[in-house]
Amino acid sequence: MIKRQINLVRLAAALIAQLLISTASLMSASDAATCVECPAGRVWNLNEPGCTKCPQGRCTDVGQCARCPPGTSQAKPGQRDCQPCPVGMHQPASGQAGCTACPAGEEAPSRGAINCTECRPGFNKSESGAQLCGACPAGSYSDELASLECQLCPPGQFSHTAGQSACQPCPAGTFANWTGASACVVCPAGRDQKHEGGLDCQACRRGFYKAYPAVDDCKLCQPGYYNRAEGSLGCLACPAGYYCPRPWVDPESCPALSVCPAGSYEPIQCRGPFLAADKSSNACQATASLYAVLSASAIVSVIVGLAVAGYVRAWRRRRRRRAGLVDASGAGAADFSDSMTAAAASATAGNERMPLIKGGDGGPVYSGL
Ligand SMILES: *[C@@H]1O[C@H](CO)[C@@H](O)[C@H](O)[C@H]1NC(C)=O
Ligand SMILES: *[C@@H]1O[C@H](CO)[C@@H](O)[C@H](O)[C@H]1NC(C)=O
Numbered sequence: 001m002i003k004r005q006i007n008l009v010r011l012a013a014a015l016i017a018q019l020l021i022s023t024a025s026l027m028s029a030s031d032a033a034t035c036v037e038c039p040a041g042r043v044w045n046l047n048e049p050g051c052t053k054c055p056q057g058r059c060t061d062v063g064q065c066a067r068c069p070p071g072t073s074q075a076k077p078g079q080r081d082c083q084p085c086p087v088g089m090h091q092p093a094s095g096q097a098g099c100t101a102c103p104a105g106e107e108a109p110s111r112g113a114i115n116c117t118e119c120r121p122g123f124n125k126s127e128s129g130a131q132l133c134g135a136c137p138a139g140s141y142s143d144e145l146a147s148l149e150c151q152l153c154p155p156g157q158f159s160h161t162a163g164q165s166a167c168q169p170c171p172a173g174t175f176a177n178w179t180g181a182s183a184c185v186v187c188p189a190g191r192d193q194k195h196e197g198g199l200d201c202q203a204c205r206r207g208f209y210k211a212y213p214a215v216d217d218c219k220l221c222q223p224g225y226y227n228r229a230e231g232s233l234g235c236l237a238c239p240a241g242y243y244c245p246r247p248w249v250d251p252e253s254c255p256a257l258s259v260c261p262a263g264s265y266e267p268i269q270c271r272g273p274f275l276a277a278d279k280s281s282n283a284c285q286a287t288a289s290l291y292a293v294l295s296a297s298a299i300v301s302v303i304v305g306l307a308v309a310g311y312v313r314a315w316r317r318r319r320r321r322r323a324g325l326v327d328a329s330g331a332g333a334a335d336f337s338d339s340m341t342a343a344a345a346s347a348t349a350g351n352e353r354m355p356l357i358k359g360g361d362g363g364p365v366y367s368g369l
């Protein structure tokens with residue numbers, strides 16, 4: 001009887017113990033499901049219970065510590081967010097604690113770069129580091145990708161703004177005789193340059209000139225002007241007594257029977273009786289013999305004229321006398337109306353060759369008859 005009671009007590013104790021154990025395990029499971037939520041940057045660790053920090057290069061807001069993606073990094077443990085790489089740095093791999101500077105000749109112009117980009121032509125970067133590619137300054141250029149250094153423009157070429165991939169040849173009329181020109185120089189007075197890319201300017205040839213510094217070519221002297229020297233700023237007027245057919249040769253002496261006033265392009269030839277008394281005068285002049293000929297012919301004409309007049313008078317007088325009219329007039333000197341009267345009389349006498357105006361009776365009508 002006593003033994004049986006002992007067995008019952010044991011059974012009850014075992015039941016209670018079983019109950020207690022299962023209750024404890026239930027309570028433990030309930031703790032894990034509802035109480036554990038690690039803060040950002042930390043995760044639950046099964047091996048050593050509790051929240052532990054994410055390592056460098058990994059971050060979380062909740063859940064697992066994820067590897068920072070390419071272009072970002074995280075240097076500190078226990079962080080919620082990854083940091084994008086700053087300008088000038090890059091990170092091609094994931095899960096990294098930091099970003100690396102782009103090498104020389106390459107740059108990362110914006111944040112979060114995975115790869116660096118090569119400097120464009122016209123730009124360069126001589127050192128690795130955080131700085132960006134810089135534009136090649138005026139007077140220099142870079143014609144390739146990823147340049148470390150810019151090249152200076154060679155003589156005869158220039159680049160007038162920064163960031164050029166090539167230099168331009170100096171235009172005609174200008175020159176640059178040094179390296180690294182940002183501009184070319186205009187040819188000075190007395191010199192010109194007909195080609196692009198000039199290293200210097202050439203002196204104007206003889207017969208040509210240029211008065212002012214300009215890109216223009218030297219000009220040929222005007223007709224009648226000349227110069228002997230190279231690199232002239234102007235031309236000389238051809239002196240009197242000379243002529244200048246080609247402005248690059250010395251003035252030529254005025255030939256015989258010609259005149260050459262100052263500024264002559266060609267001699268003026270004197271023709272016939274006109275001669276050059278003075279070669280440097282402005283025009284041909286009549287000679288002394290021409291004057292003699294002219295005066296002689298004038299005298300001869302006067303004499304001939306007088307003789308003809310005398311003969312004509314004498315003839316008229318003879319005609320009048322023959323017509324018997326000289327005595328009727330009673331005067332010694334005949335005048336115009338006299339002679340007309342004589343003509344009329346001869347007409348009435350039957351000479352029909354002279355046309356006359358006749359009156360109604362067929363007789364001549366003249367006033368003063
Ligand atoms: C970065 O460079 C690597 C190798 O040079 C290339 O395979 C990859 O496509 C590049 N990524 C980007 C985003 O340019
Ligand atoms: C580019 O090259 C020049 C020399 O050619 C150098 O002085 C300059 O610092 C370089 N620019 C950069 C951004 O490195």
Ligand SMILES: *[C@@H]1O[C@H](CO)[C@@H](O)[C@H](O)[C@H]1NC(C)=O
Nearest residue numbers: 175176177178188199200201
């Ligand atoms: C460049 O040209 C100028 C003017 O013609 C001259 O004075 C100078 O000596 C030249 N310099 C060189 C390096 O040839």
